[in-house]
Structure formats: structure tokens, C-alpha cells
Amino acid sequence: MAISGPAKTVLQTVSVVVLMGGLAWASVPFYDWFCRVTGFGGTPGQVSANSEGILDQTVTVRFDGSLNDGMSWEFKPVVNEMEIRIGETGLAFYEAYNPTDHPIAGQAAYNVTPYAAGAFFEKIECFCFTEQVLAPGERVEMPVSFFVDPEIVADRDGKFVHTITLSYTFYEIDLPEGYAALDQDSQTNLN
Missing domain, CATH: 2.60.370.10 (Ctag/Cox11)
Structure with missing residues (x-):
């Protein structure tokens, strides 16, 4: 089943958005790990x-x-x-x-x-x-x-x-959690 022109464009756009979101989500822990290993920053x-x-x-x-x-x-x-x-x-x-x-x-x-x-x-x-x-x-x-x-x-x-x-x-x-209950009390x- 071949995907038509407009549907293919939408699929590619959604794929790029999902990929960029995944990279943005992973960038903070990766940067933290990189800095700890190398002493960067x-x-x-x-x-x-x-x-x-x-x-x-x-x-x-x-x-x-x-x-x-x-x-x-x-x-x-x-x-x-x-x-x-x-x-x-x-x-x-x-x-x-x-x-x-x-x-x-x-x-x-x-x-x-x-x-x-x-x-x-x-x-x-x-x-x-x-x-x-x-x-x-x-x-x-x-x-x-x-x-x-x-x-x-x-x-x-x-x-x-x-x-x-x-x-x-x-x-x-x-x-x-345990301290939150004490604070409530x-x-x-x-x-």
C-alpha cells in the first residue's frame, strides 16, 4: 500500500516532531551524565x-x-x-x-x-x-x-x-511521602 503525497508529508512531519521531542526529552539527562563524566561546565x-x-x-x-x-x-x-x-x-x-x-x-x-x-x-x-x-x-x-x-x-x-x-x-x-504526611498533621x- 503506497502512501499518497499529502499523507506522506503529514507522516514525515509527525515523525520529525516525535523525533525532536524524544531528543529534547533525552538531552537533559544526557547532558548531566556528560558533565559528570568529563567535568565539563x-x-x-x-x-x-x-x-x-x-x-x-x-x-x-x-x-x-x-x-x-x-x-x-x-x-x-x-x-x-x-x-x-x-x-x-x-x-x-x-x-x-x-x-x-x-x-x-x-x-x-x-x-x-x-x-x-x-x-x-x-x-x-x-x-x-x-x-x-x-x-x-x-x-x-x-x-x-x-x-x-x-x-x-x-x-x-x-x-x-x-x-x-x-x-x-x-x-x-x-x-x-512520609514527610508529607507529617507536614499535613x-x-x-x-x-
């Missing part, structure tokens, strides 16, 4: 072990914390910077506080600047890997352990990096 890597070697050279790591519009928490680094040897495991803490009368869930987005350091900044553990839920009035210190890969000293651009800034922005997300008790 200052996205640090995630590893499960400490560095194999530690160099005598040091690098200053600065810490920055901010909140997305509408996020009710207070959020800041406990220390603003630290100097570590390249390859040495560093441990830093960020403090978060929920001053409201209801639980709030948050997720941290992060990046590293300068971008040349992104491929060499490796996180071992981080609060940003999972969602965080703070009860009303709760204050917590959240750790991040990391190291700067010694390969940075052999990189064309990375070898000139002496200061790295690790930035987090917390944004509010929907409460997980607390709102009912207030009324």
Missing part, C-alpha cells in the same frame, strides 16, 4: 575512593553556599576556605537551618570554578548526592569529602589553577 566527578597519591603542591578550596528563590532555609559553609595538598582528602561542612514551622525538603545543585578544575575535583561523599529534609527549627552540619586529582598538574589549563571554588545552591523540592494541629 565545572561539574565535579564522583568517586568511591581516596586519591592514589598526594603531591607537595597545594591548592586553596573556597566554599560558597546560596539558596534558590523561595527556599526558606539558611545555608552557608562552616569555613570559607581551606588549603589542601593536591590528592589529599579534604572534609568540609555546610550548615543548613530551617527557621519555619514546617518540614522542608531540599536538593543541592553544585559546580566548581574555574571550569578547568571541574574534571579534577572529585567528591567521595556529599550531602548533594541525596535530598535533604529539615524539620521545623532543625539545624544540621552536612559534610562533603573531596580531593583534587593529581592529574591536574599535567593538564594544559589545570596546571595554572591555584584556587578552586566549590559552590552549592539549595532549591526546594517536594517532601518525600502539623498543619492540622496548628488550625
